[in-house]
Amino acid sequence: MTPALEVLQKQLKQLPGIGYRSAERIALHLLVEKPGRLPELVAALEAAAKNVRRCTICGNLSEEELCPVCADEKRRGGQVCVVEYVQDLAAIERSGAYRGRYHVLHGKLSPIRGVAPEDLNFAALFQRITAGEITELILALSNDVEGEATCHYLLERLPKTGVKVTRIGFGLPSGSGVLYADAVTLKSALEGRRDYS
Numbered sequence: 001m002t003p004a005l006e007v008l009q010k011q012l013k014q015l016p017g018i019g020y021r022s023a024e025r026i027a028l029h030l031l032v033e034k035p036g037r038l039p040e041l042v043a044a045l046e047a048a049a050k051n052v053r054r055c056t057i058c059g060n061l062s063e064e065e066l067c068p069v070c071a072d073e074k075r076r077g078g079q080v081c082v083v084e085y086v087q088d089l090a091a092i093e094r095s096g097a098y099r100g101r102y103h104v105l106h107g108k109l110s111p112i113r114g115v116a117p118e119d120l121n122f123a124a125l126f127q128r129i130t131a132g133e134i135t136e137l138i139l140a141l142s143n144d145v146e147g148e149a150t151c152h153y154l155l156e157r158l159p160k161t162g163v164k165v166t167r168i169g170f171g172l173p174s175g176s177g178v179l180y181a182d183a184v185t186l187k188s189a190l191e192g193r194r195d196y197s
Helices: 003-013 020-033 037-051 086-095 122-130 145-156 183-191
Strands: 076-083 100-104 136-140 164-167
Touching: 003 020, 020 037, 076 086, 076 122, 086 100, 086 183, 100 122, 122 145, 136 145, 136 183
Parallel strands: 076 100, 076 136, 136 164
Antiparallel strands: none
């Protein structure tokens, strides 16, 4: 194996869900089987790195200041679904069961992994609540210890503004995340949310 191929494999292996064999297969596919795809892939990665950023309101990905959800005036503005990751937002959107807005934390509290409150997108959420634009928070966080800890942290520090707080749970198996649920399960979870305050 050449040093350059080894470096490429090492970089690919660092991506989520890519092990040694997959990294090797992808690298060889790009270099040997389909070398014409490599410049397109590099260009796409560079364009995404240059143009994609976080929405200034919710933390979703966008190429503009506001993401398509925040820019959509037909959305229920007072209802905000709090999710861990952009992938969770995408999963809920695919379900078609929700027409409100979102707030992406970009993770969940995890002292073991070194994820503290200041590492997450809490400040912007509290700012939105204080500004009075939110009437209901739907907590769509994982049904595990870290997800519950994140919900409790948020609830304890919630500004006293009368915001209704609900938590999805019905239909999501314990220890699972929003990302892995199918559309029907997500719809049931959103419709079956309960008061959390």
